[in-house]
Amino acid sequence: MKAAFMYGAGDVRVEDAPAPVIQEPTDAIVRAVRACICGSDLHPYHSLPGSEHGLSMGHELIAVVEEVGADVRTLKPGDFVVVPFAFSDNTCEICRDGFQTACPHGGWYGTPAAAGLQAELARIPQADGSAVVVPGVDPETAPEGLLKSLLALSDVYLTGYHAAFMAGIEPGQTVTVIGDGAVGLSAVLAARRMGAGTIILMGRHAARTDLGREWGATHVVAERGAEGVATVMELTGGLGSHAVLEAVGHMPAYEQAYGVVRPGGIISRVGVPQYEEAPVGFGSLFGKNARLAGGPAPVRAYLEDAIRDVLDGVIDPGRVFDRTIGLSEAAAGYAAMDAREALKVMVDPRR
Numbered sequence: 246m247k248a249a250f251m252y253g254a255g256d257v258r259v260e261d262a263p264a265p266v267i268q269e270p271t272d273a274i275v276r277a278v279r280a281c282i283c284g285s286d287l288h289p290y291h292s293l294p295g296s297e298h299g300l301s302m303g304h305e306l307i308a309v310v311e312e313v314g315a316d317v318r319t320l321k322p323g324d325f326v327v328v329p330f331a332f333s334d335n336t337c338e339i340c341r342d343g344f345q346t347a348c349p350h351g352g353w354y355g356t357p358a359a360a361g362l363q364a365e366l367a368r369i370p371q372a373d374g375s376a377v378v379v380p381g382v383d384p385e386t387a388p389e390g391l392l393k394s395l396l397a398l399s400d401v402y403l404t405g406y407h408a409a410f411m412a413g414i415e416p417g418q419t420v421t422v423i424g425d426g427a428v429g430l431s432a433v434l435a436a437r438r439m440g441a442g443t444i445i446l447m448g449r450h451a452a453r454t455d456l457g458r459e460w461g462a463t464h465v466v467a468e469r470g471a472e473g474v475a476t477v478m479e480l481t482g483g484l485g486s487h488a489v490l491e492a493v494g495h496m497p498a499y500e501q502a503y504g505v506v507r508p509g510g511i512i513s514r515v516g517v518p519q520y521e522e523a524p525v526g527f528g529s530l531f532g533k534n535a536r537l538a539g540g541p542a543p544v545r546a547y548l549e550d551a552i553r554d555v556l557d558g559v560i561d562p563g564r565v566f567d568r569t570i571g572l573s574e575a576a577a578g579y580a581a582m583d584a585r586e587a588l589k590v591m592v593d594p595r596r
């Protein structure tokens with residue numbers, strides 16, 4: 246079968262790989278319907294040292310179950326499923342608390358524990374605790390827009406949702422979203438669903454911020470840094486934002502976040518931090534009694550409800566996908582996202 250590998254910064258190749266097999270009785274083998282490229286895949290695309298051994302890529306997937314291990318109870322061959330970007334048992338105390346991305350029996354794709362999901366076939370560990378069946382949908386005949394929205398639930402939309410959830414947004418509050426990538430736009434949609442009043446989207450790419458406005462942003466701030474902070478402070482009457490959803494992961498975004506958060510407010514980060522140290526002192530968090538939240542989204546915690554919302558037509562998070570490529574064109578897909586020619590690239594492994 247074909248799968249995508251990264252051999253170093255900017256070097257993505259699609260190669261033949263051995264088809265996955267059941268290793269544990271809790272595993273399932275699935276055949277990809279659609280996968281995609283994540284903004285977080287661009288971090289190694291910029292920085293991965295060159296190697297003779299390719300890194301197996303991808304962690305977002307909708308798929309059809311081909312085979313299940315002896316202990317799998319909730320899935321059977323033929324089921325159409327959404328696969329969250331991390332696997333988990335969904336039964337332990339940590340999972341029951343709603344933090345499946347920290348499950349002690351869970352893990353990540355594209356690691357020795359499980360190959361990446363930009364592939365024709367994939368092994369899903371802890372299948373019962375990870376993949377969720379989409380009832381009543383045949384992926385062969387489903388509209389492309391529905392497939393896109395279901396795929397968006399494997400990571401991007403529910404990562405934006407997690408940012409809003411961890412910020413504890415209450416109806417009428419002012420929310421600032423930093424970043425107009427697919428996660429930031431998803432955070433706008435989720436904040437609107439939670440009843441946010443004013444939603445300020447910090448981003449400078451008009452095609453993207455236009456979708457942000459459609460999804461509920463009341464203001465768009467294109468300025469960055471101190472200028473951007475000043476504009477948000479002006480828009481909030483000098484008070485700042487109750488919640489700041491940071492969907493970038495670089496230090497300037499964090500600096501903007503503590504610059505615009507209101508005293509007593511919450512900064513919720515879902516952009517994977519590309520820094521190890523960050524200010525927490527009087528001039529950043531302490532002086533404002535600001536709280537810091539966020540982390541890898543426990544997609545599994547929100548997935549059943551989100552599948553229902555998509556099937557009911559309440560949300561259409563798949564609109565972040567603005568390009569579709571075949572798996573063999575993965576390298577071009579990464580390049581397009583890196584060059585910001587595409588917001589988010591869907592991969593059709595059967596093309």
Ligand SMILES: [Zn+2]
Pocket residue numbers: 333334335336337338339340341345347348349350351
């Ligand atoms: Zn667990």
